[in-house]
Amino acid sequence: MDGQMNSDNYKKTGCYNARCPGFVQVESGIYLGRRFPHVSVYGGPTYESHISITQDSVTKNWWITLGNINIGYYPKALFSNLGSAEFVGWGGRTKTKVGTPSPPMGSGYFADGNSSHACYFRSALIQDASGRTFGPKPNQILPFSDKTECFGVKYFGYQGEFFGSVLQFGGPGGNCGN
Template sequence: MTRKQGGNFQVWTKSNESCPEGTIPIRRTTEQDLLRASSIERFGRKLSPISKTDEGGHEHAIARTKGTFRGGKAFFNVWKPKVENSDEFSLTQMWVVVGTYENHDLNSVEAGWQRDAYEKTGCYNLLCEGFVQFSSKILVGGSITPVSTYNGQQFGIDLHIWKDADAWWLEVEGETVGYWPSSIFTLLWSSKDTIVDFGGEVFIGRMPSSGHTTTEMGSGHFPSEGFKKAAFIRNMQVVDENGALIPAPISKVIIDSNTCYNMEVHLPTKDPIWGTFIYHGGPGKSSICPLERF
């Protein structure tokens, strides 16, 4: 069985710290964070998907839905995957997307958990303008504790993104954290052609001489190993035009390199705890993962 962590799931709350009324918790930027960023200009910015080249790229294992949706919700199993280099990251999350990078007009709101060597690879936190936080209980970008263990206790968090008349809202573990105002979007606000993705992503830095990165996705184990061994996302739902949550109608699976990272999709079950769910992840470089990355 999985055990939900409730409201006390971040490291900073373990010392009984709290924020005064009318304030919010903010993660402190350290000198070490700045020194490890590739540049001042890139610090705090999300790394955009780029073509797979010797300079690096993104590898995904994603279950996709596409339609007239107003958001999504799921329970995300949390792990601590190994990350090889400071310019790489591994994450599990939900994307709500309209548009494409190729057309230079992509709108995306994303929420999930991320692991990297210096905990700062993109605007998943409050370093970029746009997101308005008013929760005093959730530290955006804060460390999650505890994490799942292989063949042991499993932990995770509930994430919910939805749209109302004025904004896209984010809820974590039942706590409304804040919103992205409609004014910052060009497409995501009005389009009926919305993508909701669930899954994992690894950003790979410059190719080392040894071949593919050893950065892990999820638990670092393949989906075929199943519960307590592979990472999962369960009870995946989308928000329909009427604002109701319905099982996510998975229409496409995107796997960039199934010998390095993979996914298994399980369509709706009778168990309301699991619903539509996926196992995803992998170890990166291994005996079956190609020596050359791409």
């Protein structure tokens, strides 16, 4: 969750995960930034976690939920610009020391439409001001990768009732520049 514009690539503004000040932890066993106990393997077993970020209609706090467990929330007072949005984003990021190869993202493979190959978000949904929930249409998606030789992203739209709207991403990393 990004509480401010990140026009400087998070150098002085913006934040993510547990690095956002003000998060109120309510579940002691699960926390932001925690490693997942099981990870999917390319072509092998696939593990999923249902994660949501929703705004409480009464308090206006932003709740982070894993499955049916409320992990905690960001108080509404932290955000001055989240009453409505023109853009919503899903994504991933890697980080390494300058001059060293970037680590892989996801499974380390590029998006190819096969859910057992690359990392994905499924049932990627947005809720409008009236409370209507929907998956974005393909013409509303703007995939972006700043290092296409190392990482990719593809939106596959609606893939049926089980998968819903699917956004797949990842890549091998490597020498991606600064």
